[in-house]
Amino acid sequence: MTILATSNKAPEDPQVHRVLLGKQQILVSEDEPLLPQLERAGVTIEYQCREGYCSSCAIKLLWGKVEYPVEPLAWIHSGAMLACCAIVKSDIEIGFF
Amino acid sequence: MSYSTFNRKKFDSLQEPMFFGENVNVARYDQQKHPIFEKLIEKQLSFFWRPEEVDLSNDRKDFLKLEVHEQHIFLSNLKYQTLLDSVQGRSPNVALLPIVSLPELETWIETWSFSETIHSRSYTHIIRNIVNDPTKVFDDIIVNDEIAKRAISVSKYYDDLIELVNLYNTLGLGVHHVPERGDVTVSMHSLKKALYLTVASVNVLEAIRFYVSFACSFAFAERTLMEGNAKIIKLIARDEALHLNGTQHMMNLMALGRDDPEMAKIAEECKDDVINIFVEAAQQEKDWAKYLFKDGSMIGLNAQILGQYVEYITNVRMQAVGLEAQFETKNNPIPWINAWLVSDNVQVAPQEAEITSYLVGQIDNDLDGADFDDFGDL
Numbered sequence: 001m002t003i004l005a006t007s008n009k010a011p012e013d014p015q016v017h018r019v020l021l022g023k024q025q026i027l028v029s030e031d032e033p034l035l036p037q038l039e040r041a042g043v044t045i046e047y048q049c050r051e052g053y054c055s056s057c058a059i060k061l062l063w064g065k066v067e068y069p070v071e072p073l074a075w076i077h078s079g080a081m082l083a084c085c086a087i088v089k090s091d092i093e094i095g096f097f
Numbered sequence: 098m099s100y101s102t103f104n105r106k107k108f109d110s111l112q113e114p115m116f117f118g119e120n121v122n123v124a125r126y127d128q129q130k131h132p133i134f135e136k137l138i139e140k141q142l143s144f145f146w147r148p149e150e151v152d153l154s155n156d157r158k159d160f161l162k163l164e165v166h167e168q169h170i171f172l173s174n175l176k177y178q179t180l181l182d183s184v185q186g187r188s189p190n191v192a193l194l195p196i197v198s199l200p201e202l203e204t205w206i207e208t209w210s211f212s213e214t215i216h217s218r219s220y221t222h223i224i225r226n227i228v229n230d231p232t233k234v235f236d237d238i239i240v241n242d243e244i245a246k247r248a249i250s251v252s253k254y255y256d257d258l259i260e261l262v263n264l265y266n267t268l269g270l271g272v273h274h275v276p277e278r279g280d281v282t283v284s285m286h287s288l289k290k291a292l293y294l295t296v297a298s299v300n301v302l303e304a305i306r307f308y309v310s311f312a313c314s315f316a317f318a319e320r321t322l323m324e325g326n327a328k329i330i331k332l333i334a335r336d337e338a339l340h341l342n343g344t345q346h347m348m349n350l351m352a353l354g355r356d357d358p359e360m361a362k363i364a365e366e367c368k369d370d371v372i373n374i375f376v377e378a379a380q381q382e383k384d385w386a387k388y389l390f391k392d393g394s395m396i397g398l399n400a401q402i403l404g405q406y407v408e409y410i411t412n413v414r415m416q417a418v419g420l421e422a423q424f425e426t427k428n429n430p431i432p433w434i435n436a437w438l439v440s441d442n443v444q445v446a447p448q449e450a451e452i453t454s455y456l457v458g459q460i461d462n463d464l465d466g467a468d469f470d471d472f473g474d475l
């Protein structure tokens with residue numbers, strides 16, 4: 001199942017990436033962080049500050065590349081990512097703790 | 098070694114561990130071993146707020162309309178929060194300042210503890226505004242069994258550390274006989290262990306213990322009741338999210354050997370104890386939820402749902418310090434709470450109706466509609 005979380009971009013756009021979550025595949029853009037895009041696709045993720053300092057939105061990043069436009073204050077464990085402030089930069093696979 | 102308020106030694110503070118190295122001398126931030134702590138200071142300062150900015154006159158009316166068992170829920174939570182912030186307003190200073198070795202961390206500890214004193218003052222602001230006799234509410238904190246039980250758990254690790262550090266600073270390392278207490282071993286190992294357990298227990302205090310109370314405050318506000326209170330709780334929750342970041346960093350830096358290599362061994366050794374601190378606190382919070390709802394639940398919340406939330410949030414917090422989740426609950430049973438906990442819609446701005454005063458002075462809120470006529474069809 002593929003859900004398009006980006007509003008007006010086509011899957012072949014280089015700025016659009018696949019996010020694998022279990023059996024789901026969600027297309028996201030580089031225009032905004034992962035969290036709001038997952039929410040629009042109907043995926044519930046824990047959050048609190050949405051600003052990178054509370055670590056509530058930490059999820060597993062199994063493979064792939066994400067970037068943080070501003071370095072978040074929260075600790076990021078290896079193999080994890082902060083959904084609220086990470087920009088997806090390649091196809092990625094994520095999971096919950 | 099006794100504490101010195103201005104260590105005369107010349108040393109490179111970049112080589113010092115967070116704790117139990119040299120006492121800090123120059124409060125300088127031009128070079129930092131762990132810059133995260135200065136970032137936390139800046140963020141905390143940007144969050145500055147004053148309880149008096151939030152008007153609670155509607156809360157008074159709401160409180161009188163609440164059912165008796167709802168008043169019990171509301172006041173009990175405030176009492177418990179008052180206890181927690183009484184501890185937090187002093188203990189980071191008393192326990193950690195004598196042993197801290199980095200200027201940026203020293204200042205973070207002071208900034209952190211200062212923000213807790215704002216929380217304490219906000220409870221007086223709330224209680225004064227909703228009941229006729231605040232004395233009764235505050236006096237009960239010390240005699241109420243349910244709160245007293247929790248007071249022991251939240252202060253125990255701090256007190257153990259403070260005792261050991263006092264002995265260390267006056268008598269040095271060794272086995273010391275303490276009247277009414279027996280022989281106490283003061284070693285770098287026992288000191289560092291007491292420190293690690295204290296940081297873990299403070300993380301639990303700020304990252305888990307407040308949340309039952311937060312949930313109740315926001316559940317009232319979902320029914321448009323006690324909204325001034327909810328506004329204050331939002332500001333407190335925003336501060337607490339920073340505080341838990343601080344203790345998470347301390348724990349992770351220690352456990353991953355990125356600070357004092359010996360702390361990494363101690364963290365490993367204390368792992369089961371730390372897991373127990375989390376699990377026990379979760380149990381106490383679930384018991385607290387039962388006590389709150391003993392005479393009746395409130396719309397949208399009951400002891401069972403709150404218990405699941407405690408388990409859920411405990412899992413989230415454990416994972417943040419690299420520990421395995423201990424509870425089965427995988428989903429947030431009250432996802433609506435996050436919309437209240439999010440920081441971007443916390444606005445303390447003078448134009449808001451509920452706010453009667455502002456930092457720079459009184460604002461006249463009683464402008465007549467006619468005063469705006471000049472603005473035309475806005």
Ligand code: FES
Pocket residue numbers: 046047048049050051052053054055056057058074082083084085
């Ligand atoms: S929601 Fe707080 S760090 Fe992402």
Ligand SMILES: [Fe+2]
Pocket residue numbers: 182185212213216333337
């Ligand atoms: Fe606090």
Ligand SMILES: [Fe+2]
Pocket residue numbers: 185213303336337340
């Ligand atoms: Fe706090």
